[in-house]
Amino acid sequence: xxxxxxxxxxxxxxxxxxxxxxxxxxxxxxxxxxxxxxxxxxxxxxxxxxxxxxxxxxxxxxxxxxxxxxxxxxxxxxxxxxxxxxxxxxxxxxxxxxxxxxxxxxxxxxxxxxxxxxxxxxxxxxxxxxxxxxxxxxxxxxxxxxxxxxxxxxxxxxxxxxxxxxxxxxxxxxxxxxxxxxxxxxxxxxxxxxxxxxxxxxxxxxxxxxxxxxxxxxxxxxxxxxx
Numbered sequence: 001x002x003x004x005x006x007x008x009x010x011x012x013x014x015x016x017x018x019x020x021x022x023x024x025x026x027x028x029x030x031x032x033x034x035x036x037x038x039x040x041x042x043x044x045x046x047x048x049x050x051x052x053x054x055x056x057x058x059x060x061x062x063x064x065x066x067x068x069x070x071x072x073x074x075x076x077x078x079x080x081x082x083x084x085x086x087x088x089x090x091x092x093x094x095x096x097x098x099x100x101x102x103x104x105x106x107x108x109x110x111x112x113x114x115x116x117x118x119x120x121x122x123x124x125x126x127x128x129x130x131x132x133x134x135x136x137x138x139x140x141x142x143x144x145x146x147x148x149x150x151x152x153x154x155x156x157x158x159x160x161x162x163x164x165x166x167x168x169x170x171x172x173x174x175x176x177x178x179x180x181x182x183x184x185x186x187x188x189x190x191x192x193x194x195x196x197x198x199x200x201x202x203x204x205x206x207x208x209x210x211x212x213x214x215x216x217x218x219x220x221x222x223x224x225x226x227x
Contacts, residue, residue, distance in 0.1 A: 008026040022217040031194060036196065037212070051196060085164060086155030099138055101136065104153045108122070108158060125156055126153050149180070165184075170201075181207065
């Protein structure tokens with residue numbers, strides 16, 4: 001049986017009187033690509049932020065690789081996030097003053113990795129993502145698709161248990177979006193990397209192992225392990 005990477009049970013989140021998530025359950029196995037779809041305001045990004053320790057649920061339990069993150073204080077959450085969770089956002093959030101190589105190395109430096117080891121690993125990741133000739137370029141010198149691939153390499157540098165992606169192709173043209181989508185599946189196939197992806201892109205959603213459809217903070221359609 002495949003390892004359970006994400007186990008979210010009865011997750012609820014309120015902002016004032018607005019109940020954004022209403023008892024959401026979600027299980028994700030190692031090596032799965034799960035997409036979360038739904039209309040704007042359905043709670044997709046809020047759920048992703050809770051899974052990634054960027055926000056906290058008002059009710060429910062979230063475990064990542066068997067570790068209950070709902071009981072951690074902020075300091076422990078920060079360390080856990082750095083080591084176990086990778087993030088890719090719609091806007092790449094690369095540091096403009098640093099090169100592609102330096103941007104990818106940052107999480108490893110924060111985690112205490114030896115600089116020489118971090119650089120070697122970052123170069124290998126950038127090579128895998130067909131960016132070896134762009135390692136010394138700053139974000140402003142890269143195309144949108146290249147910037148997102150650098151962001152993916154940064155998300156992978158610490159060998160995360162899961163990569164959480166929030167509309168990762170939403171700011172790309174159709175060709176770059178398809179290339180990014182293919183990359184996710186290649187990483188799943190070659191590294192057994194697990195992805196949870198919020199997307200409005202029907203092509204990406206349709207290719208995923210499972211699709212979770214949220215409406216008004218509740219799961220209204222899902223396949224496989226998710227209720």
